[in-house]
Amino acid sequence: MRHATFACLAAFPLFAVGPAMAQTPPPGTLEVPAKTLSAPGDVSPQLQKIIGAPLRTNWDKRPKTGEEWKPVADAGAAALIKNVPGMMERLKVKVEKTTIDGVRAFIVTPETIAPENANRQILHMRGGCYVLNPGEAALPEALLMAGFGHVRVISVDYRMPPEAYFPAALDDGITVYKALMKTTPAKNMAFIGTSAGGALVLEMGLKAKQLGLPMPGAIASGTPMSDVTKVGDTFQTNAMVDNVLVSPDGFCDAGAIVYANGHDMKDPLISPVYGDMNGFPPTILTSGTRDLLLSNTVRVHRKLRQAGIDAALQVYEGMAHAHYLRDDTAPETKEVFEEIALFFDKHLGK
């Protein structure tokens, strides 16, 4: 009877779950004990350092008005902008500040534009919870796209609280898109953005449909704030695991609420996962296994696939929210943007 020890295992094969345990909490809930995570060893040293960093300081501070956010955003931008000159040098890109039909923007031009990209432009919407990263602080993702993709990028420095509220960011993006269409066919353009920017590029797709504008040739949406109503299972499972956003009740939620300014948070123009994505162009989505918004990335991917859209998903080992924007020297950063560049090249007109 040496097998008796394991006999009770037998009644519950791999692909069936056992009956409720004694003393279980309410049906459907699961008690997960405290744990200590190590930074994963199967990523680059640069990414390991980023993943292994402690939780973002003051992740639970929640400014409640545009006026309260402004000094936070300005000081944060001042810190972030210090990285920009080095990035420009390493990525071999130039930046020109401009205004396009009244909207502030940056034109980011790589030293070498790939021949196939000669007649293409990428429209970039920055991240930052709709309240952070004004001015040059918007640039890192645009620099990475231009540098690794060898393509011209127009980064929209859209209005934010307290200057303007919903739907100002979206309107500014559409204004620039319309202006660019005067010289570049829509099918030769792509939208790219991360976090709030990842949501905005989807919102712009929905808005373009409403306005009867042509769709861009492709969209790249990184870890999008696609659902600001806090629906999404990784809001639970990756809470206190994602060292950037940390919690669904943290600073980023507070930013979205201030931007919404009383508007319905479930409106697809601020929670685009609820939008009708029929007719969308090919779309590539990026996330990581520790991302608080992993669910809200994969939910958009499913939504697009259900609408028959050519949608690609890339999920990176160990990455929390937007870790791929942190270090242009990490090989994973290059991989993310080269994948996006390949996807654009496959789908954009020339």
Place this chain on the structure above:
Amino acid sequence: MRHATFACLAAFPLFAVGPAMAQTPPPGTLEVPAKTLSAPGDVSPQLQKIIGAPLRTNWDKRPKTGEEWKPVADAGAAALIKNVPGMMERLKVKVEKTTIDGVRAFIVTPETIAPENANRQILHMRGGCYVLNPGEAALPEALLMAGFGHVRVISVDYRMPPEAYFPAALDDGITVYKALMKTTPAKNMAFIGTSAGGALVLEMGLKAKQLGLPMPGAIASGTPMSDVTKVGDTFQTNAMVDNVLVSPDGFCDAGAIVYANGHDMKDPLISPVYGDMNGFPPTILTSGTRDLLLSNTVRVHRKLRQAGIDAALQVYEGMAHAHYLRDDTAPETKEVFEEIALFFDKHLGK
């Protein structure tokens, strides 16, 4: 000075992580407090029930020999097989037991074979940690593929401990593949498998290269046991969250150790993420946000993409390990297999 409350937020913008906190554990580690998870509300009622089930009973029991596993496997199979007749009826498929060049197998034929699939066959390798789901217990995934994909499926009832050890399962798969090639061109065939089966279909790709056999037209690898050395970040982050595998130190690890029978666990023929995937056919990978093997799914995806392979990733909201095999009436189950069928149709010869 109403902004003073938030001034300290300012020094750490969204895309930068703050300095170490006082009393932090060793660098790179993160203390995650205990939490209570609810079953997600944004999935079907069927899937919600599966996700909300308690942890698998006896997930921490670790049989140590093939002889100890056999009664566990037999009893588990007896429980699982009860679902097969109902599935066959709902999915409108027939099953014929056979032997192919000495290897036990099942031929699964749908009532209607789609015209484009007339000359195609799908080779199925079952899951079960290399030690579970013998005989008809192998069938659920094969039934789902045949029923939703309207295609003929050959399910390999490969040898397991204590009958045989590494590389018996792989050898049996290759034997059947070679036999099928006598009547069906390799490019008209695909491999499909989940868990151990998800690893085996990758191992078969690597082995086919070694043997100079032609590649199949496509591979579908679901939540593969692609790394049995316990590397992979979601082994930590989804431990005690995935209600099927539960832990990297649970029953499934014990099964892989028994199958390996002393063989190097890092050999790509048992941990295929370490293999050279150049020359692989188009491959589709499936996982879920609560999957303990999410990392080992996305790591294979990256590995394939780095080799320039046309690889697609689908990650489902809330699903733990192989939840998509649990309930053929869940719309998500249909979605998983219809995506795989579409992928096969796009890439297989006719």
